[in-house]
């Protein structure tokens with residue numbers, strides 16, 4: 181008997197991402213959500229939370245390189261970094277490539293995501309036990325309230341604005357993130373797909389604009405996410421996103437799968453349909 185099993189993540193009951201399944205490796209329900217790891221033909225092992233694709237072995241590099249190197253290279257000397265969510269460990273792995281970083285605090289609400297990632301996604305979770313990493317199992321909405329002037333960079337590696345992730349997409353939360361930043365601190369958040377999640381993308385950007393003085397969305401492919409094109413948003417209280425450590429950018433470029441210095445500049449290009457969404461002006465002759 182040859183099994184022909186396919187997984188589909190349905191998006192708003194209108195479209196879907198469909199992958200051929202080799203095997204289900206793990207299925208469980210934590211205090212917060214359903215967790216699955218599926219081995220797929222095309223993208224290797226894939227982590228699902230409440231049935232939504234969080235990461236896969238084959239395309240995780242776009243997401244984790246983008247959420248880390250774009251904001252961190254803007255900062256001259258990031259030493260203390262907070263990652264919110266990110267229990268799979270992919271963002272930790274990339275942040276550790278910045279030698280100035282002395283401490284990474286991972287604030288993840290669901291310890292089970294960390295445990296499952298350790299067991300089934302070793303190439304992504306490889307650095308969760310690095311001595312520079314301090315893991316807090318706590319809701320970041322509460323954790324961030326007690327953090328003032330504490331971090332050089334905050335990276336919001338959250339799930340979608342659903343279930344346990346909802347509180348990470350509010351003006352109050354972003355205000356607390358801003359207050360947790362040291363002088364010249366930078367923030368980057370995953371901000372949904374400009375193709376498939378336009379309502380969410382627009383709303384998140386409007387909230388960020390209320391809180392931060394510099395708000396710059398940037399874009400890259402993530403083939404297994406809805407729309408295939410994803411966004412993150414860089415925020416600061418004055419620093420514009422630009423490479424401030426050229427030597428490190430060159431080092432990262434040598435061994436990254438997506439990041440290079442041309443990509444750094446290109447990711448901030450805003451397509452016209454996104455300018456329309458954000459009510460930004462287009463070129464006028």
Ligand code: SPD
Pocket residue numbers: 232233234235243266267268269270271337338339340370405406
């Ligand atoms: N629709 C998927 C959004 C998931 C964003 N977070 C992914 C976590 C990878 N570390």
